[in-house]
Amino acid sequence: MKVPSELIRIYKAVHTWTGILTGMALFIAFYAGAITLFKEQLVAWATPPAASPARGVPLSAAPELINQTIARHSEAARELEIHVARSASAPDLLTWKVHDEGADEHDQLSARLFVATPASDGTVSAVQAERTKLAELIDVLHRVVGLPVDSDLNRSFMGVVAILYFLALASGLVTLLPSLIKDLFALRVGPNLKRMWLDAHNIVGLGSFPFHLIMALTAAVFAFHDPIYLVQNTLIHDGKLAAAFRPPAAPGGAQPRDPSTMVPPEQIVARVKAEAPDFEPTVLRYMRIKGPNPTLFVFGHDRHGALEQRALGGIAMVDPYTGRITSTAYLPGHQSASEIVLASVFALHFGSYGGAPLKWMYFLLALLGAWLVYSGNLLWIESRGRKAKQRVDGGAIPVQRRDTQLMASATIGVCLGAICGISLTICAAKWLHGRVDDLNSWHRILYYLTFFTAIAWSFYRGAARASVDLLRLATCLTLAIPLTSLIAAILPASALWASRDLGAVSVDLTAAALGLTFGVLARRTARRVYGGRRDSVWSAHAPVTESAAADSQGVAAE
Amino acid sequence: MIQRDWLSKTLAGTLLGLTFAFACSAVFAHFAASLAPPIRAQLAMWMVIPIWLCVLSCVYLFRSGKRAWLWLGFANFVVAGLLAFARVLS
Numbered sequence: 001m002k003v004p005s006e007l008i009r010i011y012k013a014v015h016t017w018t019g020i021l022t023g024m025a026l027f028i029a030f031y032a033g034a035i036t037l038f039k040e041q042l043v044a045w046a047t048p049p050a051a052s053p054a055r056g057v058p059l060s061a062a063p064e065l066i067n068q069t070i071a072r073h074s075e076a077a078r079e080l081e082i083h084v085a086r087s088a089s090a091p092d093l094l095t096w097k098v099h100d101e102g103a104d105e106h107d108q109l110s111a112r113l114f115v116a117t118p119a120s121d122g123t124v125s126a127v128q129a130e131r132t133k134l135a136e137l138i139d140v141l142h143r144v145v146g147l148p149v150d151s152d153l154n155r156s157f158m159g160v161v162a163i164l165y166f167l168a169l170a171s172g173l174v175t176l177l178p179s180l181i182k183d184l185f186a187l188r189v190g191p192n193l194k195r196m197w198l199d200a201h202n203i204v205g206l207g208s209f210p211f212h213l214i215m216a217l218t219a220a221v222f223a224f225h226d227p228i229y230l231v232q233n234t235l236i237h238d239g240k241l242a243a244a245f246r247p248p249a250a251p252g253g254a255q256p257r258d259p260s261t262m263v264p265p266e267q268i269v270a271r272v273k274a275e276a277p278d279f280e281p282t283v284l285r286y287m288r289i290k291g292p293n294p295t296l297f298v299f300g301h302d303r304h305g306a307l308e309q310r311a312l313g314g315i316a317m318v319d320p321y322t323g324r325i326t327s328t329a330y331l332p333g334h335q336s337a338s339e340i341v342l343a344s345v346f347a348l349h350f351g352s353y354g355g356a357p358l359k360w361m362y363f364l365l366a367l368l369g370a371w372l373v374y375s376g377n378l379l380w381i382e383s384r385g386r387k388a389k390q391r392v393d394g395g396a397i398p399v400q401r402r403d404t405q406l407m408a409s410a411t412i413g414v415c416l417g418a419i420c421g422i423s424l425t426i427c428a429a430k431w432l433h434g435r436v437d438d439l440n441s442w443h444r445i446l447y448y449l450t451f452f453t454a455i456a457w458s459f460y461r462g463a464a465r466a467s468v469d470l471l472r473l474a475t476c477l478t479l480a481i482p483l484t485s486l487i488a489a490i491l492p493a494s495a496l497w498a499s500r501d502l503g504a505v506s507v508d509l510t511a512a513a514l515g516l517t518f519g520v521l522a523r524r525t526a527r528r529v530y531g532g533r534r535d536s537v538w539s540a541h542a543p544v545t546e547s548a549a550a551d552s553q554g555v556a557a558e
Numbered sequence: 559m560i561q562r563d564w565l566s567k568t569l570a571g572t573l574l575g576l577t578f579a580f581a582c583s584a585v586f587a588h589f590a591a592s593l594a595p596p597i598r599a600q601l602a603m604w605m606v607i608p609i610w611l612c613v614l615s616c617v618y619l620f621r622s623g624k625r626a627w628l629w630l631g632f633a634n635f636v637v638a639g640l641l642a643f644a645r646v647l648s
Contacts (some may be wrong), residue, residue, distance in 0.1 A: 163611060170615035220607045228603050235580060236587045236602060241563050244595035329597065338590075338597050345604060552641045 003178050014171035018164040020380050020407070023373040024414040025145035027163045029219075030141035030373070031418055034165045034366035035135075037351055037359050038510075039311070041503030042091035042135040046429035057093040057118060059084060065075040068124040069116045069408040070259055070289060076114070076126075082265050082284040087264075088501045090283075092116075095129065104142075105148040105306040109440070116454075133440040135430050138422060144220075146451075148417065148444060160222025166216035172205055174524040180320070194382045199237050203376045204368050211365045212372075245292065257521050259289050263323035268298065271323050272316050276331055282313060286320055295352075305355030306332035309343045341372070369413075379535055388535035399544065400537045408463030408537045410455070416470035417454025419518070421447040423477035423511070430484050464529045464540045467485050471522035478515035482508040531532050559621070566623025568614075574630035575613030579606045581637040588644050 035042065057065070062082050070077040073096070080096040091106075096117035105109050113129045144154040187199045190510075205212075221228075231544050233241040262270075269281045281300040288294050298316040301308065308314040315330035328334035335343060347353040351362035386398035425447040429439070436442050458466035485508045488496035500507070529540045536542060587602040613630065619624035 007619065010560065010562060014618060028623050163614075165617055166611045170611075171618075217611065218609050220611065221604060224607065225603055231580060232599070232602060232606075234586075237599065241599060244599045250641065309569065329594070336597075338593055338601060342597060342600050342604070369589050516602075 007177075008175055008178060010358065011171040011174040015168055015175050016166040018171065018377045019373070022161045022164045022379045024411060026165055026373045027370050027415045028146035028418045029142055029158075029161075030366045030370035032138050032422065033417075034144045034370070035422065036139045037363050037366070038248065038503070038507070039135040039139060040087070041090050041479070041501075041507050042138070042426070042502045043132060044087070044499060045504040045507040046089055046132040046134045047499070048433055049499065055283045057513050059093070059266050059269075060264075062093060063260075063262070064288075065116050065118065065124060066262070066289075069094060069096075069126070069262050072124065073114070073126050075114075077259070077289045077540050078287070079287070081281070082286070084265070084269055084284060085280070088499060088504070092129070100477045104149075104151050105389065106155070109133055109140060109149070110124050117185050123195060124543040131437075132429055134426065134443050137425070137440070141422070141447075146302045146414075149453075150449070155223045159220050162216050162219035166213075167219065169205075169209065169212050169216055173209065176202055176206065186239075194379065196384065197375055197379055201372065201379060204372050204375075206367050208368055208372070211362075212369065214345075214348045215369070218345055221345075222349075228514075231495050257294060257321060258290075262289070262320045266322055267316060268296065268320070271319065272300075272325065275325055276316065276328075277333065277336060278306070278333060279314065279316065281316075283329070291318065295326075296460055304333040305353070305358070306408040307343055307347045307353040308332055308350075309352075311352055314343075316542070322427060365408050374411065374415055377407065381408050381411070385537055386535065397534050397543055400542060404537050405463065405544075406459075409466065412463045412467045412470060413455030413458030414451075416467070416474055417451040417458070419474045420454055420477050421450035423474065423481060423515075424450050425513075427477065427480045428487070434495055462540075462544070464538050464542065467538070468522060468526045468529050471518055471525055475515055475522055477520055478511050481511035481515070561622040562580060564624030567617050567626045570620075570626040571614035571617030574627070574634055575610045578613055578630065579609035579617050579639060581602075581634060581641055581642050582606075582609050584593060584643065585637060585641050587588075588641065588648070603619065 027143050056298055059082075065425055066080070066082070069080065072489045075098055076096040079327040080094060082093060082094055083090045086093070092115045095114075096114050097111040099105075099107070099111050104125045111334060113131050114126045115129045116124050117127045134198075140150050144150050146155040146157045147157065160287065183344075187197050190196065190224070229241060233239055268284060272279060279300050279302055281298040282297050285297040285299065286294070286295065296318040298318055299310070299312045299314070300316070306314070309330045314332040316325055317327035318324065319326050320356045325331075329336075329339045330343060344353075351359050354361075379402045384401055386400055388397050399434065425443045428442060428446050432439055432442055454466075454470055457469065462470065482495060485498040485504075488494060530537055532539060575596070583602040583606050586605060588597055590598050590601065615629070617626050620629065
C-alpha cells in the first residue's frame, strides 16, 4: 500500500510516545487481567476447607432465612444474594455486603460480607465471613492498572491510559501498513536481534489486533461512562436519564412491601428454567426488597456457552413478588438485536461468550498482550542503544545513553516486580492463613512491598543484572504456588491445604507452567547478560561511565 | 507536505472529536426512539468513545493543524445541524 512516508513518520512518533507512556501500566493490566479471567478458580484455590457455618442449608429454607435476616438486619434488604449453586468460592446460601459510608460503588475490597447463619433454635444471626479477597485485589490491579483502589480518580487515570493505548494501536497499524504485505508473518530470526523483536512485536500486535481494539475501547468506556451519561442526560435525555433506567414501579404503588409475600426462590428458579430451559441459575440477587420497585436479578450460565453480559453470567430480571420475568434484555438466547449488541461489548471484554475454551484463549491473548507492551519498551530501548563501531574508534564499548538505562531499569522493575508480587501474594493466602489477623491487608502489603522492592533493585543493580535476578525470583515465587499445594498434600498435618476442586488444581498447573516458562527465560537472559555482546544495555559488563568505556578499549571485539 | 502541528492537531482531535461524538450519539438517540429506553441510553453512551477515539486517531492525517480544526469544525456543524433539524421536525 502506498502511504506517504511523512505520514508514517508522524504515526510512528505517535506510536512511540503513546506506547512508552502506557506500556508498563498496560503490562500490569494484562497480566492481572489474565489471572482475573479465572477469578472464581483462584478463590477456590485460596479458600481454606474450614466448614462454613451455614453450609448445607437447603434452598427450601431460603424464604424463612430471608424474612428473619431482613427483620434483624435492615441493611440486607437493600441488596442480598441467594446462592442457588453452592461452590468452593460461594459456599453459603444467603449473604449480603455492607459497604463503608462514602465508599466508591466499585470498591469491593473494603466491603464486608455477612452470612445468614441459622441456629438450632430457629433464630438467624449474621456472621461476618472471612472470605479471601486475594482474587479481588488482583482484579483491582487489573481494573486500575496497578493502583491499589478502584476509585473515581484512579479509574480516570486508567481511562487516559486506555485512550493512549487505543492511539498506540491505531498508529501502530498505520506504521505497519506500507510493509504489511511484504513483512506479514516474516520472522527474521538472526543476528539482528532488534529486527527479530520487531517482527515478533508486529506479528503479535497484528494477530491480536481485534482483541486489543476491544479492550482499549471497552476499558475507556468503563472508565468514563459516568461523565458521558452526565453530559448525555442534558444533551439527549432532558435530565430524565435516571427514569429510563428505573424498573417500572409495581402496581401496588409506593407503599412498602411485605417480604414474606415474595415467591420462594425454589419456585423462581423453576419458573426461569421453564422460560429458558438452557439457562442454569446460580445466584439470585435481590435489590431493594422493601422498596417501591423491588428487583430480582437471576444470574446464571447458559448451558451452551452463549454470550453472557457479565462474568457472573447472563441475567433474567424477575419481579420477586410475582415471580414474573420482567425483562429478558440480558438473558442469553432471549435478546433482541440491539440487546445482543449491548451484551456483546461486555462479553467481548470479559471473555464470557464461549465457555472455558474461550477463557483460555483470552488468557493466552492477555499474556501475549503483556508481552506485546513489554517488547515495545524493549524496542524503544534497543533502537536507542549504542553499538560499538570497529572502524571508528577501535571498537571501544560505548556508554549507553542515560535515558535508555533508566527506561530499561523501570521496565524490568515494574513488569517483573508485578509478576513477583502477584505470585508471592497468592502463596501468602495459604502460608499466612490463621497466622495473621488481617490477611487481606497482608495481601496488599506483600504485593506492593515486592513490587517496589523490585523496582528499587532494578535501578540499584542496573537493568541487565536485575532482569536475571528478578526472573529467577519470579520463577521461584510462581513455582511456590503449586509447591505449596504439594506440601499440603504430602503433609496433611501442616496448616496448609490442597483443594481437589478442579479449578484449584488448574491454578496449580497453570502456575507450574508459568513458573517453568519464567525459569527458561531466566536462563536465556542470564546467558545474554553475562556472556553476550557488551555494547548493549543488557550486558552486565557494559561500562557505565566514560572512563570505564576508555578502559575497555580494544577488548570490544570479543 | 504534512505539517506536524502536534499541539493543534491533538487539541482539535480531543475537543472537536469529543463534541462530534456526542452530537452523533444524540442523532442516534433521536432516530432510535423505538428502542427500549435503557437500551437506547446505553447504546448512545457506548458509541461516544469509539467515535471520539477514531477521530482522534485520524486527526494526524490532516495536512495541518488549521485544516484539522476547520474540517472537524465543519463536521461538528453538519451533525449539530442535522440534530437541530431532526428535532424541529419531530
